[in-house]
Amino acid sequence: MRIINVIGIKDGVVDTIDSFGVFDETKVQEVVDKAQALFIEKAREIGLEGEIDEENDPIFDDGYYGIMNVCVCLSWSDVEEVSDIIKGTFVSVWDGGEEVRTPAELNTKTGEVTTESVDVEGLDLDILDREYFETSDGDELEVCTDCHEYILKTVMKEGIGKTLNEVHVCSNPDCDNQ
Numbered sequence: 238m239r240i241i242n243v244i245g246i247k248d249g250v251v252d253t254i255d256s257f258g259v260f261d262e263t264k265v266q267e268v269v270d271k272a273q274a275l276f277i278e279k280a281r282e283i284g285l286e287g288e289i290d291e292e293n294d295p296i297f298d299d300g301y302y303g304i305m306n307v308c309v310c311l312s313w314s315d316v317e318e319v320s321d322i323i324k325g326t327f328v329s330v331w332d333g334g335e336e337v338r339t340p341a342e343l344n345t346k347t348g349e350v351t352t353e354s355v356d357v358e359g360l361d362l363d364i365l366d367r368e369y370f371e372t373s374d375g376d377e378l379e380v381c382t383d384c385h386e387y388i389l390k391t392v393m394k395e396g397i398g399k400t401l402n403e404v405h406v407c408s409n410p411d412c413d414n415q
């Protein structure tokens with residue numbers, strides 16, 4: 238995502254920063270107009286005078302107005318969007334070692350695995366041994382064999398004699414596998 242910042246600098250350090258995000262590239266002009274209006278407002282606060290052509294003033298090309306020890310500037314920056322979704326493969330392993338692999342996505346926040354329905358037709362499959370989500374790096378994350386939709390997470394549970402045991406439970410709080 239692109240962001241336009243109006244940055245006020247005083248004595249060489251950032252004093253104020255106002256950021257306007259371009260969430261929708263078709264509305265970029267609206268965002269630019271808002272940022273430019275604030276830029277002019279801040280510039281006037283520190284001494285800018287005279288008429289400004291709000292559409293196309295040369296001051297916007299400079300993106301800078303400064304006097305003495307204060308200045309205000311317009312600056313674009315890019316923010317990488319962080320996605321919680323990673324792509325991988327849903328693998329189910331059946332008795333006899335038969336593997337069925339399907340492209341899948343994992344939501345790393347909720348632990349939910351989404352995949353197109355696994356086509357097992359025509360295969361002589363009987364008992365499901367294991368299911369896991371394989372990341373593109375080859376890491377294998379166990380999928381809950383109860384709901385088949387969430388990976389397992391490790392939690393500490395109190396065992397006998399107040400010992401803590403690592404147990405694997407479903408990431409889905411609504412699943413019985415807790």
Ligand SMILES: [Zn+2]
Pocket residue numbers: 381382383384385386387407408409412413414
């Ligand atoms: Zn589950």
